[in-house]
Amino acid sequence: MFEFDQYLGFLAFLTILTIGFWLMIFLLTFVIPYWIIGANIENFKLRREAKRKAAEEA
Numbered sequence: 001m002f003e004f005d006q007y008l009g010f011l012a013f014l015t016i017l018t019i020g021f022w023l024m025i026f027l028l029t030f031v032i033p034y035w036i037i038g039a040n041i042e043n044f045k046l047r048r049e050a051k052r053k054a055a056e057e058a
Contacts (some may be wrong), residue, residue: 002010
Protein backbone atom coordinates (compact mmCIF):
# COMPACT_ATOMS: atom_id res chain seq x y z
CA MET A 1 0.00 0.00 0.00
CA PHE A 2 2.17 2.88 1.27
CA GLU A 3 5.90 2.92 1.65
CA PHE A 4 7.25 4.67 4.74
CA ASP A 5 8.27 7.85 2.84
CA GLN A 6 4.84 8.12 1.27
CA TYR A 7 3.25 7.62 4.67
CA LEU A 8 5.30 10.45 6.17
CA GLY A 9 4.44 12.72 3.23
CA PHE A 10 0.77 11.92 3.62
CA LEU A 11 0.92 12.68 7.35
CA ALA A 12 2.73 15.96 6.65
CA PHE A 13 0.06 16.89 4.09
CA LEU A 14 -2.77 16.10 6.52
CA THR A 15 -1.05 18.06 9.28
CA ILE A 16 -0.59 21.15 7.09
CA LEU A 17 -4.15 20.89 5.79
CA THR A 18 -5.56 20.60 9.32
CA ILE A 19 -3.48 23.51 10.63
CA GLY A 20 -4.61 25.66 7.70
CA PHE A 21 -8.24 24.73 8.25
CA TRP A 22 -8.23 25.62 11.94
CA LEU A 23 -6.26 28.80 11.30
CA MET A 24 -8.87 29.90 8.76
CA ILE A 25 -11.69 29.11 11.20
CA PHE A 26 -9.90 31.09 13.93
CA LEU A 27 -9.32 34.07 11.64
CA LEU A 28 -12.88 34.16 10.32
CA THR A 29 -14.58 33.78 13.69
CA PHE A 30 -12.36 35.82 16.00
CA VAL A 31 -9.57 37.93 14.50
CA ILE A 32 -11.40 39.58 11.59
CA PRO A 33 -14.57 40.48 13.56
CA TYR A 34 -12.40 41.78 16.43
CA TRP A 35 -10.47 43.95 13.97
CA ILE A 36 -13.63 45.30 12.30
CA ILE A 37 -15.43 46.02 15.58
CA GLY A 38 -12.34 47.71 17.03
CA ALA A 39 -11.97 49.92 13.95
CA ASN A 40 -15.65 50.91 14.14
CA ILE A 41 -15.39 51.78 17.83
CA GLU A 42 -12.28 53.87 17.16
CA ASN A 43 -14.00 55.74 14.31
CA PHE A 44 -17.04 56.34 16.51
CA LYS A 45 -14.85 57.83 19.26
CA LEU A 46 -13.01 60.05 16.78
CA ARG A 47 -16.28 61.33 15.27
CA ARG A 48 -17.73 61.97 18.72
CA GLU A 49 -14.60 63.90 19.74
CA ALA A 50 -14.70 65.95 16.52
CA LYS A 51 -18.38 66.73 17.09
CA ARG A 52 -17.65 67.78 20.68
CA LYS A 53 -14.83 70.09 19.52
CA ALA A 54 -17.05 71.64 16.86
CA ALA A 55 -19.77 72.29 19.45
CA GLU A 56 -17.27 73.96 21.80
CA GLU A 57 -15.88 76.22 19.05
CA ALA A 58 -19.31 77.34 17.84
